[in-house]
Amino acid sequence: MKKTLFVTAISFLFVISSCNSPDKGIDPSFNQYVDLFIEEAAKHDVTFNYADVRGIQFGDLDGSIGGTCNFRNSDITIREDGWNNASDDYKTRVIFHELGHCFLDRRHLNSELPSGHCLSLMAGENMTCRNPYSIGSIWYDYYNDELFDDNTPIPDWYITEFDKPILETLIDTTATSTTLDLNVIGIDLNQNFEIRASFINWQYNDNLELSLGTQKLVISNSIIFLTSIYLLQDPILSATTTLRFVQYQGLDYFFVDDKIFHIDNLDLDFSNLSISTKKNIGQAADIGMQFQLNLLGD
Numbered sequence: 001m002k003k004t005l006f007v008t009a010i011s012f013l014f015v016i017s018s019c020n021s022p023d024k025g026i027d028p029s030f031n032q033y034v035d036l037f038i039e040e041a042a043k044h045d046v047t048f049n050y051a052d053v054r055g056i057q058f059g060d061l062d063g064s065i066g067g068t069c070n071f072r073n074s075d076i077t078i079r080e081d082g083w084n085n086a087s088d089d090y091k092t093r094v095i096f097h098e099l100g101h102c103f104l105d106r107r108h109l110n111s112e113l114p115s116g117h118c119l120s121l122m123a124g125e126n127m128t129c130r131n132p133y134s135i136g137s138i139w140y141d142y143y144n145d146e147l148f149d150d151n152t153p154i155p156d157w158y159i160t161e162f163d164k165p166i167l168e169t170l171i172d173t174t175a176t177s178t179t180l181d182l183n184v185i186g187i188d189l190n191q192n193f194e195i196r197a198s199f200i201n202w203q204y205n206d207n208l209e210l211s212l213g214t215q216k217l218v219i220s221n222s223i224i225f226l227t228s229i230y231l232l233q234d235p236i237l238s239a240t241t242t243l244r245f246v247q248y249q250g251l252d253y254f255f256v257d258d259k260i261f262h263i264d265n266l267d268l269d270f271s272n273l274s275i276s277t278k279k280n281i282g283q284a285a286d287i288g289m290q291f292q293l294n295l296l297g298d
């Protein structure tokens with residue numbers, strides 16, 4: 001029985017390899033992402049050459065799998081369907097993840113941080129964590145550090161509790177929507193500050209939107225997203241929900257009811273800030289919000 005299975009496995013592999021064999025090597029479509037990997041490897045004192053994997057080629061993959069690594073022969077297959085329309089962030093993540101398997105010999109690691117972010121770029125099958133991997137972001141650096149060294153500690157900027165003293169309250173008002181230019185207010189954008197908004201007259205499914213220049217944060221009962229980054233967490237809104245945006249030491253922290261759900265370095269435009277509540281259709285009462293702008297200490 002064992003022998004039969006072995007023979008079947010061999011012939012299956014033979015079929016696979018005879019399909020792919022004329023094209024071994026790295027398809028030029030992947031060069032720019034492999035070059036980024038070489039760059040990141042060098043930063044971590046690791047040398048990677050194109051010849052260090054047998055191949056990176058397009059292929060058909062089951063389900064929604066983006067790529068696979070064959071550990072036995074370091075052959076990487078990338079899903080062709082959808083590749084052209086994917087973002088550079090996604091493409092980089094997929095190539096780095098597969099090279100993590102095939103070159104760095106990493107296995108899947110689905111652990112998550114308290115905010116729901118993945119601990120590692122090596123999160124894979126059945127993962128439930130979120131992976132905000134974007135080139136140039138603080139997460140890009142962290143995930144690459146962790147990829148090359150799985151003993152990498154959680155970075156200092158990753159904080160789950162934020163309890164800095166309020167030095168001064170610049171605005172404390174009630175409104176249904178507010179538009180602000182923080183430069184006009186005279187706030188030094190290099191200092192630590194926070195924006196807090198709480199609902200008044202909240203009803204189920206009401207939304208809160210915070211626009212910071214080109215970035216827009218929307219939270220409702222079933223979704224949280226920040227422009228193109230989908231930040232789903234448990235349905236969380238209620239009559240007492242407070243949204244809190246904190247700029248601390250140059251980084252951007254987003255909290256809902258003091259639970260952190262995103263950290264980033266977004267390079268936000270604070271000259272065009274607006275915050276508004278959005279009614280569930282058919283409601284008569286204005287929702288309104290309590291809005292605060294506070295300067296924070298260290």
Ligand SMILES: [Zn+2]
Pocket residue numbers: 097101108122123124125
């Ligand atoms: Zn994987």
